[in-house]
Structures are given as structure tokens and as C-alpha cells.
Amino acid sequence: MNISCVIPTHNRNAFLLEAIRSAMAQTFPAFEIIVVNNGEQTIDAADKTLSNVKIVETVRDAGVSQARNIGATVAKGQYIAFLDDDDLWHSEYLEKAVIELKNGAECIISRVDKLLEGNVIPYKNPDGNLTIEYLLTRNPGITGSNIVIDKRTFLSIGGFDTDLPPSEDKAFMLEILTSNIKTVILPENQVLHRIHKTDRLTDNPDKRYRGTSLFVKKYRSLMNRQMLRYNMMKAYKYKFLAGCRFALIQFMILKTIYRLSILLGKEKYGNVYVFKNKKSKLRELH
Numbered sequence: 001m002n003i004s005c006v007i008p009t010h011n012r013n014a015f016l017l018e019a020i021r022s023a024m025a026q027t028f029p030a031f032e033i034i035v036v037n038n039g040e041q042t043i044d045a046a047d048k049t050l051s052n053v054k055i056v057e058t059v060r061d062a063g064v065s066q067a068r069n070i071g072a073t074v075a076k077g078q079y080i081a082f083l084d085d086d087d088l089w090h091s092e093y094l095e096k097a098v099i100e101l102k103n104g105a106e107c108i109i110s111r112v113d114k115l116l117e118g119n120v121i122p123y124k125n126p127d128g129n130l131t132i133e134y135l136l137t138r139n140p141g142i143t144g145s146n147i148v149i150d151k152r153t154f155l156s157i158g159g160f161d162t163d164l165p166p167s168e169d170k171a172f173m174l175e176i177l178t179s180n181i182k183t184v185i186l187p188e189n190q191v192l193h194r195i196h197k198t199d200r201l202t203d204n205p206d207k208r209y210r211g212t213s214l215f216v217k218k219y220r221s222l223m224n225r226q227m228l229r230y231n232m233m234k235a236y237k238y239k240f241l242a243g244c245r246f247a248l249i250q251f252m253i254l255k256t257i258y259r260l261s262i263l264l265g266k267e268k269y270g271n272v273y274v275f276k277n278k279k280s281k282l283r284e285l286h
Contacts, residue, residue, distance in 0.1 A: 001101065002031035003094055003148065004077030008067030009085035010039035015194065020053060022088040028095035031077040035085075036067040065160035065168045068144060072154050080151050087145040088115065090190040097148040100184045107176055108148040110189035112141050120192065127187035132177050135170050136219060136227050142169045146191040153181055166208060167215035174219060209238035229258045 005023045009016045016035070023033050033053045037043055043055050058070050064084070072080045079101060081094060097108040111125040124141030134140050144160075157175040160168045176183055212235040220228065233254050239247035 001079070001098055002077035003028075003079045003081050003098070004071075004075035004151075005030040005033045005081050005083055006068060006071030006075060007033065007035045007083050007085055008064045008071065008144070009035055009037050009043070010061075010064070010067075011041045012039075012085045013041055013043065015086040015196070016043070017050075019083055019085050019087060020050065022091075023083055024052075025091050026089065026094045027092050028098050030081065030094065032075065034071045034075055036071040038062040038064075038067045063162060063165055064144065065162040065165065069159040069162070072151060072159060075151060078151060079148060080154055081148040082144040084143070084145045086194045086196060087143075088192040088194065089145070090192075093189055093191065094148070096186055096189045100186065101148070101150075103184075104182060105184040106150045106153045106181045107183040108186060108189075109142065109173075109183060110146040110148075110186045110191055112143055112146050112191045112193050114195050115192040116195040123193060125187050127185045130173070130177070130183070130185055132174060132222065133227075135174050135177070136223050137230050139170050142173045143191070143193065144169060145193065146189075147172075149176075157181075161218075164214055164218070165211050167211045171215060171218065174222075178222075205238045205241035206243075209235055209242055212238060226258070226261055229254055229261070233258060 007016070007019055007023070020033060020035070023030055034056060035043065035050075035053055036056045036058055038058045038060060040060060043050065054074075056070060056074060058067060062070075068082055071082075081097070083089060093110065097110070100108055109126055109130065111127070112123050114121040114123045124139075126141040129140035130142075135142075153176075157172075157179055159172075161171050162168075164171050212231060216223070216228065216231045216235065223231070233251055236247045236251035236254065240251060
């Protein structure tokens with residue numbers, strides 16, 4: 001069984017080397033490690049860490065989805081394991097995934113913990129929450145770094161949607177679930193999501209607004225009205241944070257309708273309450 005590790009990278013060479021080392025330290029060795037560079041920084045292939053790594057240069061700022069798709073296309077392994085350039089795998093990550101792949105799984109999803117200043121903090125575990133309904137409102141813990149998938153399956157669903165940063169991970173998983181692809185969750189298989197101060201796509205409110213809006217447009221047919229309201233509240237929040245003052249009014253109107261719908265018991269989805277802290281007008285949405 002062959003697994004190709006695909007690492008998209010964008011101007012994070014210091015973190016990148018650590019990510020590569022975690023892929024190399026696996027108890028089940030990756031068949032190959034492919035680094036897809038879409039950043040301005042060049043990657044020094046003379047580094048000993050990179051001696052057995054294939055480096056693919058692509059269009060600058062093409063985006064993580066495009067980089068992952070390119071890596072998966074050139075990969076020679078039967079399966080693809082994605083790892084972001086600032087994340088790390090537990091040493092037994094691939095070994096545990098292989099057990100389920102041999103049992104017929106087409107896609108493996110593992111848990112994600114945070115790595116903050118050397119400390120590991122429990123973060124998200126999709127176990128029990130990996131449903132279409134959940135994905136339409138929140139991310140239960142899907143990121144590029146915790147996906148292992150059959151290459152043919154990956155190509156059959158079209159890979160990651162390049163028009164949806166930063167909602168591409170949720171969208172990818174929705175395509176998996178709506179296609180009835182056999183997916184197994186490994187709640188104890190660990191990915192470490194590094195928390196750091198360098199630029200992240202998720203720190204850009206304008207891109208988050210556009211990504212959320214496009215996500216709603218793509219999956220509107222799967223949403224009930226309450227799910228739609230919840231997503232549009234997020235979109236207006238990001239639009240406001242990006243500098244559009246009028247978006248706050250849109251947000252507050254939609255929030256009122258959303259909360260009234262919950263109180264009246266109409267089209268309620270689970271217990272998705274947006275504002276637990278009444279002192280904060282725009283607290284982080286769960």
C-alpha cells in the first residue's frame with residue numbers, strides 16, 4: 001500500500017521543514033513526499049531534510065486548494081495524505097490510517113489538537129459530528145492536515161474547490177458525504193495544528209466573507225432557512241470586520257430573526273446559539 005504525502009507551502013520555510021520531518025518520522029513510511037510551493041520564497045533543495053522530497057513549483061499565490069490539487073495529481077501513491085506546511089503528524093498517524101484503508105475505507109479523518117508554544121491543547125474531534133447538517137453550519141474539525149484519501153476518490157469528486165477559500169475544507173467533506181464515500185473517523189489519531197503569528201488566510205475578514213458567501217451559494221439547496229440565516233450572519237460579521245459598516249445592520253436584523261425563530265421553535269438546527277456573551281456584539285461564532 002502506497003501513500004503519497006502532499007504538503008502545500010506558502011512562505012513558511014521554517015515551519016515547512018518541521019512538517020516534512022514529521023512526515024519522514026512516520027512508523028509507516030510515506031511512499032513519497034511532495035511539496036507544492038506557491039509562495040514567493042524559494043525552497044532550498046540542498047537542505048538534507050529535502051533530499052528525498054519532490055518539490056513542485058506552481059503559480060505564485062495560487063492558493064492552498066490549487067496546491068493540494070496539483071500535488072494529488074502528480075502523486076504516484078494509491079492514497080493521498082495532506083499535511084499543511086505549519087502542521088505536524090503524530091508518528092503513528094499514517095500507520096493507524098493504513099489499518100482502516102486495508103479494511104476498505106476510502107477516506108480517513110483524524111482529530112486535530114492545537115500546538116501553542118510547545119503545549120498541546122485539545123481542539124476539535126469530528127467523531128460524532130461528521131454529518132452533512134453539522135458541516136452546513138460549522139466545521140467539526142476538518143482541515144487539510146487530517147485527511148487521508150484514495151487518489152481515485154479524490155479525483156472523482158474534483159479535489160478541493162479553488163473558489164472557496166477558506167471554506168474549502170468543509171466543502172470537500174460535504175462532497176465526500178453526499179457522494180456516500182466510505183469514511184472512517186479515527187478519534188485518537190492526532191494532528192497538531194500550530195498556532196502562530198504569521199499570516200493566515202483565516203485572519204483576513206474580506207476573504208472569509210467571500211468564502212462564506214460562496215459556500216452558501218454552492219450549498220444553499222442543502223440548507224434549511226435557519227442554516228441559511230446562521231451562515232449569512234457569519235458572512236455579514238466578516239463583511240463588517242472588513243470595513244463595511246452597513247453590514248452590522250444586516251447582521252443585527254438577521255440575528256433578531258434567527259433568535260426569534262429559535263424561540264418560536266421553527267426550523268431550529270440543534271442548539272446553534274450565536275451569542276452567549278451578551279456584552280459582545282460580535283463574539284466569535286461557534
